[in-house]
Amino acid sequence: MNLPVLMYHRIQLEPDKCSDLAVTVKAFQAQMAWLKKQGYQTITLARLSGSCRDKTLLPARPLIITFDDAYVSVFEWARPILAAVGFTATVFVVSRAVGRYNFWDDGQNLPRLTCLGISELRNLADAGWEIGSHGTEHLNMTDLSGEQLRRETADSKQELEKKLEQPVEVFAYPFGSWNEPARLAVQSAGYGAACAISPGTSSVTADLLALRRVYVKPTDSLWDFRRKVSPWYLSYRAWKKR
Template sequence: MAVPVDSPDTGRRLAAGPVPWVAMYHSVGDCSDDPYRITVTPERLRAQLRWLRRRGLRGVGMTDLLAARARGQGRGLVGLTFDDGYADFVDTALPLLRRFDCGATLFVLPGRLGGDNAWDPLGPRKPLLTADGIRQAAAAGVEIGSHGLTHVDLTRADDATLAAEVRDSRSLLAELTGAPVAGFCYPYGTVDRRAVAAVRDAGYAYACAIDPGPLTGPHALPRVHIGQNDTAVRLFLKHRLHRLRRRPVGGL
């Protein structure tokens, strides 16, 4: 179960330290047609989770990870995140997470409930979770975070759109799940100072990007893409090289 976040300032209270290792997943299913490399098969996810556990690592949701690090108890924990809220998360990913005693954060789009990934022009179309599916994931202990309302690039959004994507998505998800929403994930991983400020001011405790560079901090956390080609050797290298590539950052 996710650890409650006491206030939006939780992320800022963390001591300076190395950036946490956070894996970025999307869909779990058939990857025969996967132009954006967003899908891993159930068999591959099973092997990746088994690799983590055999190395003494356990995947957890982001709020749990950051709270543990704030207590000095984050050793052996890595973040597992799933973007977009694909319907296959509940049917396919969740049983595997349970099997390996792992948690995760699921970033969803309350403006596209029961829709599909229309923002990917090359397809294929993948169904997204309905409101009931999101509640099912939350009831199973998965942390629910916002991925915005409709998956737009926030760095190109006007002020009204930016406010709706950030603030309205948080309030809608809180109403849907009956729980506060601590985390945000930038669509496409694109981020700038204006987007970071909007997310912070909206009350999120943390936010995930992909490679935010100098913006790295509690509201712009880097993540490592994990895909179908990530075998044990590639996972080892991605995890081992992370600390060499990421300098310690204040507030983490």
Template sequence: MIQNPKFIILLYHKIGKYPQNAKFPGLYVTEEDFDRQIKYLKNSGYTFLTLSELKTVYDYYFVGADPAVKLRLTGSLQNLINGKNKYATITFDDGSKSVYSNGLKVMAANGVSGAVFMVSGLIGGFNDWDIKNGENRDEMLAADELKEMINYGIEIGAHTKTHPRLTRISPDKAFNEIAASKKDLENLLGININFFAYPYGDFNEEVAALVKKAGFLGACITKTGIVKRGVDFFTLKRVAIRHNTDFFKFKRKIFKVKLFY
């Protein structure tokens, strides 16, 4: 058995060229850059996972004694284990329509999966929380687009109902934002929603406990790092990719995060 697998979770927001008047151009990555980054990881031997797959593979390596874990690893999941020790998970926060219109074809062409964290109260709407901060209007994914992505193999996660800073609202309100986003997406899509991402990466111990209480299996933050043995699944670190992450910077980020985190 391979003793020390590496799991890297990448964080993206929007795929496409950023509009000239974008206030947060960092949130965009062009299709060309996205394609080059995926190809680089593939050529470097990375296997791409959804977050639920990451949890299963992680459990297999690090919690492996549990027979229930072995049971979950039957069939096609077995292919994720054999001879593999480098894993990448592409995640998109917010649920921008550009992930569907520009990102999905790049992922499909490369045969890779990933996960989208959707703001459940804004399905088919706009990025209201960002517009308040002076950002351009950006269309959000619609229900049929989410379903199409699920059919392709993309995992859908929850990102609250309205994208608040969870540490700055009451625990009752925070729990409602977290739990309702899970329930709304499950009812709409007819699948389990297993993972969560904290809006703005804003969390504390209390908020993380609320996410656990709502029934999620894990949650992503925005701090830099990789998933290692003994990780707290409710504070999963990621590697943020931005519009100015050129190919050299991308390779350096991946190299550094493996070495130092």
């Protein structure tokens, strides 16, 4: 099955020419307005995996919106824009960065960005958002030993569940990097779905533990965006990866 699973990181007022991860409020608003007009309805990854497992029906035009790293800008800017069109999203949290900052970028001459605290995450969950794990420390999982993989997957799940007092069922590989041991660790930890970026699968949902996402770039025009989420383009990407 092919459906758009959008990947965002930061949403901010001013463009940031040095970053591939910061989409402006204006662009994000236009993208959401267009999706709404097209009749898309947001679902959670847990609902997608449940539907693939139990063959339950999804809306006619399902859409998944994801934010990696759980920055405060998601709460500040994306949340009201999504609420205005009746959309929710999935936010992937680094369990040891809750209420802290992007410590994994230290020493790389990148801006220090505040990550969402527990009360903001609970507020999003209460509004129907899905909270997923993005590891304990945002490490590249293709470089890790078995014990480290277990920590990034099982411990981050446990830490977030304890903080949120609710199940955490979905995962996103930091940097989109994964390999078979990483995928197995995600499965053993009990996640039902995991997001990659561009795995070599034959459709978006061919492997629920390595879902393909649409990387929405700051340089994308609304036309580029429309092309990237269109059914023919999603099918073409799947075909190209075969």
